[in-house]
Amino acid sequence: MADARDPRVVTLGETMALVRATEVGSLRHAPAVALGIGGAESNVAIGLRRLGVDSSWLGRVGDDSLGERVVREIRAEGVDVRAVVDCGAPTGLMVKERPTAASTAVFYYRAGSAGSRLTPGDVTAGWIEEADLLHVSGITALISESGRATLHAAIDRARAAGVRVSFDVNYRSALADPDAAGPKLRALAERADVVFGGAEELVLMFPGDDPDAAARRLLDTGCSQVVLKLGADGATVFQPGTVVEGPGFRIDAVDTVGAGDAFVAGYLSGMLAGLEVADTLGRANTCGAMACLTPGDWEAGPSLRDVEAFQRGDADPVRR
Ligand SMILES: Nc1ncnc2c1ncn2[C@@H]1O[C@H](COP(=O)(O)OP(=O)(O)O)[C@@H](O)[C@H]1O
Numbered sequence: 349m350a351d352a353r354d355p356r357v358v359t360l361g362e363t364m365a366l367v368r369a370t371e372v373g374s375l376r377h378a379p380a381v382a383l384g385i386g387g388a389e390s391n392v393a394i395g396l397r398r399l400g401v402d403s404s405w406l407g408r409v410g411d412d413s414l415g416e417r418v419v420r421e422i423r424a425e426g427v428d429v430r431a432v433v434d435c436g437a438p439t440g441l442m443v444k445e446r447p448t449a450a451s452t453a454v455f456y457y458r459a460g461s462a463g464s465r466l467t468p469g470d471v472t473a474g475w476i477e478e479a480d481l482l483h484v485s486g487i488t489a490l491i492s493e494s495g496r497a498t499l500h501a502a503i504d505r506a507r508a509a510g511v512r513v514s515f516d517v518n519y520r521s522a523l524a525d526p527d528a529a530g531p532k533l534r535a536l537a538e539r540a541d542v543v544f545g546g547a548e549e550l551v552l553m554f555p556g557d558d559p560d561a562a563a564r565r566l567l568d569t570g571c572s573q574v575v576l577k578l579g580a581d582g583a584t585v586f587q588p589g590t591v592v593e594g595p596g597f598r599i600d601a602v603d604t605v606g607a608g609d610a611f612v613a614g615y616l617s618g619m620l621a622g623l624e625v626a627d628t629l630g631r632a633n634t635c636g637a638m639a640c641l642t643p644g645d646w647e648a649g650p651s652l653r654d655v656e657a658f659q660r661g662d663a664d665p666v667r668r
């Protein structure tokens with residue numbers, strides 16, 4: 349792990365306790381579960397840290413053991429943690445079940461959670477202004493009105509300070525209907541420099557367009573890069589005047605939840621290191637694929653050494 353330096357990527361959002369079935373089958377009968385934590389933005393912060401980029405995560409947790417668990421685990425990964433302890437609401441919970449060997453089901457228990465009560469006033473002065481990049485996701489916009497206000501305030505501050513903004517659409521159908529979510533997510537995407545989304549998410553923001561047309565519409569509003577995530581097929585980057593495609597890696601996926609966050613961490617780390625777009629995309633696709641190889645939202649996030657070993661085709665990347 350690199351020496352502590354000033355944070356380069358700052359991110360905010362909700363991180364929940366994560367209860368995960370350890371065996372295939374309904375939780376109705378599971379004799380045991382594993383406890384961990386997960387949240388889109390902290391997953392990215394941890395992924396970045398593994399790849400040698402300083403990162404900082406800000407969010408609200410409850411005044412409870414699960415909140416302490418969230419803070420301890422993210423901090424243990426070397427991420428700078430700015431947690432606001434909310435005495436009026438519990439830490440949210442996410443439950444992951446594997447109904448069959450080939451499927452994963454996720455259930456959220458986050459309505460009214462501490463994490464959903466984030467406000468613009470929680471964001472410390474200077475925290476965004478001193479960063480190289482602010483990363484946010486659409487989840488925060490849909491968990492509450494104060495979350496959405498916090499995102500817009502954070503983007504205002506980033507733009508005023510000349511800090512780049514990255515936005516992962518991350519539509520969660522449990523939080524809002526597509527019709528209600530689309531305009532809110534689009535308003536945020538149009539204010540970002542880099543936008544990540546799946547095909548359905550791009551179309552959700554621009555109903556009637558196909559994903560390519562939706563990506564080009566975002567470029568027209570001033571985004572510099574739109575990254576279309578395509579699951580096992582890899583991803584495509586749209587920039588004004590160019591389109592770069594990156595194929596996915598052939599793997600036997602164990603758990604694809606968390607692949608998108610690992611992909612984003614890989615992409616941002618390559619971008620911040622000044623790699624060519626094709627190499628950035630190659631790193632992102634590698635991180636996304638590697639995240640699918642083990643259960644857990646972020647635990648399989650690779651280091652740069654792991655990425656290189658995987659790209660060389662080493663059968664088992666070494667983990668130390
Ligand atoms: N089954 C898979 N095989 C190989 N790579 C995958 C697979 N699923 C996801 N990935 C990688 O992770 C990235 C993100 O996954 P995707 O499913 O598109 O996003 P999300 O998890 O956000 O829905 C993909 O662009 C790809 O690089």
Ligand SMILES: O=C(O)C(=O)C[C@H](O)[C@H](O)COP(=O)(O)O
Nearest residue numbers: 387388487604605606607608609
């Ligand atoms: O914070 C939330 O609402 C979450 O859902 C946490 C998710 O487990 C990750 O964000 C994984 O998402 P993907 O990487 O897109 O598979």
